[in-house]
Amino acid sequence: MEYFAPLTLREAENLKNKAGGSNVYLAGGTILNWKKSPKADCVIDLKNLKLDYMKISDSRITLGAMTAIQDIAESKKLPGALVTAARNFSSKNIRNMATIGGSAAGKFFVSDMLPVLLSFKARTEFFINGRKRRLLLEEWLKSGQGLICSLIIDRPGRLVKVRQERISAIDFPMIVTAIGFEIINARIKDPVIAVSGASAKTEILRSAAKYLENSSIENVSHGKLNRLVQKEIEPVDNIKAPAGVKRRFIESHIKAMIDEYKEVEK
Numbered sequence: 001m002e003y004f005a006p007l008t009l010r011e012a013e014n015l016k017n018k019a020g021g022s023n024v025y026l027a028g029g030t031i032l033n034w035k036k037s038p039k040a041d042c043v044i045d046l047k048n049l050k051l052d053y054m055k056i057s058d059s060r061i062t063l064g065a066m067t068a069i070q071d072i073a074e075s076k077k078l079p080g081a082l083v084t085a086a087r088n089f090s091s092k093n094i095r096n097m098a099t100i101g102g103s104a105a106g107k108f109f110v111s112d113m114l115p116v117l118l119s120f121k122a123r124t125e126f127f128i129n130g131r132k133r134r135l136l137l138e139e140w141l142k143s144g145q146g147l148i149c150s151l152i153i154d155r156p157g158r159l160v161k162v163r164q165e166r167i168s169a170i171d172f173p174m175i176v177t178a179i180g181f182e183i184i185n186a187r188i189k190d191p192v193i194a195v196s197g198a199s200a201k202t203e204i205l206r207s208a209a210k211y212l213e214n215s216s217i218e219n220v221s222h223g224k225l226n227r228l229v230q231k232e233i234e235p236v237d238n239i240k241a242p243a244g245v246k247r248r249f250i251e252s253h254i255k256a257m258i259d260e261y262k263e264v265e266k
């Protein structure tokens with residue numbers, strides 16, 4: 001196996017595109033070093049690309065791709081849902097290694113961070129074909145192209161909440177559910193409901209979100225919302241939980257979060 005630690009994005013991309021074998025970007029290595037990961041021929045370490053930073057203001061948050069999950073967990077300035085998701089993440093040892101870029105790019109079967117990032121409508125800045133581009137994370141996940149440079153939250157004021165279940169505090173989660181929206185003139189605007197762990201990839205529940213759009217929070221019916229959610233999700237049994245249990249977790253998460261919003265709006 002060959003190992004490189006390039007100093008520029010362009011150099012990293014050239015190494016990735018080098019013909020022959022499997023060339024992979026290395027961030028924290030928690031997935032790449034996992035026994036179930038396929039072996040790589042060439043590892044391109046991202047540690048020298050200066051992607052370990054956080055820029056936080058009232059109007060925008062930019063998390064460099066190499067930001068460790070532990071740094072997010074310790075932040076006193078980041079929005080609560082992001083910090084909570086990072087604190088939920090396995091053990092401190094894993095959090096010190098795992099990065100936010102690896103969480104987005106890694107496509108692990110369950111994620112603490114993705115539902116929250118999607119609920120914030122985060123964008124991805126990534127380097128491809130010699131230049132930087134930006135895409136909504138939701139769109140970027142469809143192709144997973146290029147080298148992620150940062151995750152950008154343009155609307156840090158969105159009301160985002162997250163709930164999760166795991167068998168023990170140092171385990172992967174079974175289910176992570178997040179909701180995010182804005183309230184404009186007492187109406188819900190631009191809602192996102194995202195679930196990770198139900199099936200192989202993090203899902204966005206569109207018909208449930210459509211039901212929330214323009215509703216006032218106190219008029220949201222748990223029964224109606226849950227019927228839409230249950231119709232849309234297709235959970236699968238896995239080693240962590242059977243599909244039926246996952247359905248009940250998601251139902252209880254959404255109910256608890258909506259009830260919390262209702263309390264605040266009273």
Ligand SMILES: Cc1cc2nc3c(=O)[nH]c(=O)nc-3n(C[C@H](O)[C@H](O)[C@H](O)COP(=O)(O)OP(=O)(O)OC[C@H]3O[C@@H](n4cnc5c(N)ncnc54)[C@H](O)[C@@H]3O)c2cc1C
Pocket residue numbers: 024025026027028029030031032033034046065066088089090091094097098099100101102103104105106107108110111112113146147148149171172173
């Ligand atoms: C024991 C263990 C426990 C875990 N616990 C949790 C948990 O509690 N919650 C959770 O959500 N996840 C968990 N995970 C999953 C994993 O740790 C996370 O998804 C993590 O954030 C991956 O980040 P990393 O920096 O370690 O990625 P790496 O392992 O370095 O890389 C993962 C993949 O992403 C690619 N990649 C990394 N960075 C970039 C980039 N900037 N641009 C493009 N591609 C990139 C790599 O090429 C690789 O394919 C766990 C994994 C393990 C092995």
